[in-house]
Amino acid sequence: MSKDIRDETATPAAAPGHRRHRAPRRPVAALLALLFFFGPALAFVLGVRPEAIENRPLADLPSPTEGWDFFPAFSTWSTDHLPLRAQAVRFNAELSQRVFGEAPSYGTDPGGPATGIPSGDSSATQTDGAPAAAQYPRVLEGQDGWLYFGPDVAEPCQATRSLDEVFHRVDRLRSAVEASGRTFVVTVAPDKSTMVAGSLPDTYLGQDCATERRTAFWETLRATPPTGYLDLRGPLEAAQEATGDPIYRPTDTHWGPRGAAVYTEQLATRLDSALMDGTRFVETGPTSQPGDLADMLGLPHDDPVEGVELRRDGVTPVGRDSLEVSELSDRPDRVLNETNGAPLFQPRTVLLGDSFTNASTAMIGQFFADLTLLHNEVAADSPQTVADALAESDVVVYEIVERVFIADGGPLLDDASLSAIESTLAANPR
Structure with missing residues (x-):
């Protein structure tokens, strides 16, 4: 042989x-x-065209004028826009489930704050045994099919500013807005891991440091909330308790239609309680919505939800076909409404929000005569775009998700953004 x-x-x-x-x-x-x-x-x-399979839009094509930053940005763009990428991820996920009985692990970038979060200062440090360069998962698999967004844990554990510094910067933003004669409202969309904590895994990387910072954050908000703060967590928990069903969705990062209704109602009531006149939230029965976290794992899934619609007598859109507004982008989107029935909020308003406002676009725009929508992360690349939008407004609303607020408050609170806002609003008082 x-x-x-x-x-x-x-x-x-x-x-x-x-x-x-x-x-x-x-x-x-x-x-x-x-x-x-x-x-x-x-x-x-x-x-075949590329699909957005992560909890963010597809990356834009970078410009060669960006210097050395062009190369990593181009790599991200080329990956995002690769045809059949979504199908490959789904195939990999199904294969992993069949062979190993679990979804594949897709980790976050090791070290530093999560992708999309500017570095800020380093006054906050990690508080538990998880190493600073830990490979946090992008998706946490919880109990009974519940999925959680990995940055709910990674960002609190890799925070770049102390909570005192974050609240100081919020106050600095508020001072700039109010000193110019404008009204300021700030609200925090609670993380799913805060609202539906009972279905989290029994143990996971960063559990101690995330829990510690989250607890300190909410205790501070309850004890000494910043001026202009609108509480959403309490009303969301009340609605969740009243129905007996989680207000967030099993395989998505965000609240469902009922959560969007709570957010919209609370914001409208804060601006003017009379806005609820002629407003009806109508139960429309069971429906379903696709889950973004399931897509991130390559295992598309539709979550069953109870449908809720917002109906306002006599309100009609101006220059568009529907009262629903577009998702927030990197360019100011101004929408106008008129009414012969339910009242509209007349002061010109700018709403700087994120994906939780995007999850509420079917409802949020119907209370305003003149509303400008802009994603709050635009401040990272174009602080002056945000400053100019604020200068054209009478009321400023800042909606920010808990995990980003905990980490560093978001790019809107960076020095460059605050400086641009302070100088621009001071030159354009109301």
Whole structure:
């Protein structure tokens, strides 16, 4: 037997027979290689387009004028816009589930704050045994099919500012707005891990440091809330208790329609309690919505939810077909409404929000005669865009998700943003 093997690999007579045995594999390997390298291009030609499968929009194509930042930004853009990427992720997830009985692990970038969060100062440090460069998962698999967004844990554990510093910066923003003669409202959308903590895994990386910072944060808000603060957690918990059902969705980061209704009602009431006149929240029965966390794992899933609609007598949109507003983007989006029935909030308002406001677009715009929507993270790249939008407003609303507020308050509270806002509003008082 040993001689035969040596003869196959070493003698001319044996080699042809060996090649004939392996020959059929080469075309298969070549075909697989061609599919790997050219499959996405072929899919694009056939009309397949990239999908947003993470909890953010697809990255924009960077400009070469960005210098060295162009290369990592281009890598992110090319990955996001690769055709068939979503299908590949789903295939990988299904294979992992079948072979290992669990979804694949997709980690966050090790070290530093989570992607999209500016570094700020380093006055806050990690408080438990999880290493500073820990590979936090992008999605936490909880109990009974519940999924949680990994940054709910990663961002509190990798916070770059102390809570005192975050609240100081909120007060600095509020002072700039109010000193210019404008009204300021700040509200925090609670993390799903705060609102539905009972379905979190029994243990997970960063459990101690995230819990400690989250607890300190909410205790501070209850004891000494910043001027202009609008509490959402209390009303959300009350609605959740009244119905007996979680107000957030099992495989999505955000609240469902009932949570959007609570957010909208609380904001409208804070601005003017008379705005609720002629307003009805109508139960529309069971429906479903796709979960963004399930998509991130490559396992698409629709969450069952109880449908809720907002109806305001006599309110009609101006210059658009629907009262629903578009999702927030990096450009100010001004929407106008008129009414012959339910009252509208007349002062010109700018709402700086995030994905929780995006989860409420079917309801949030119907209370305003003149509303400008802008994503609060625009401040990271274009502080002056935010400052100019504020200068054209009478009322400023800042909605920020808990995990980002806990980490550093968001790019709106960076020095560059605050300086631009302070100087611009001071030059344009109301």
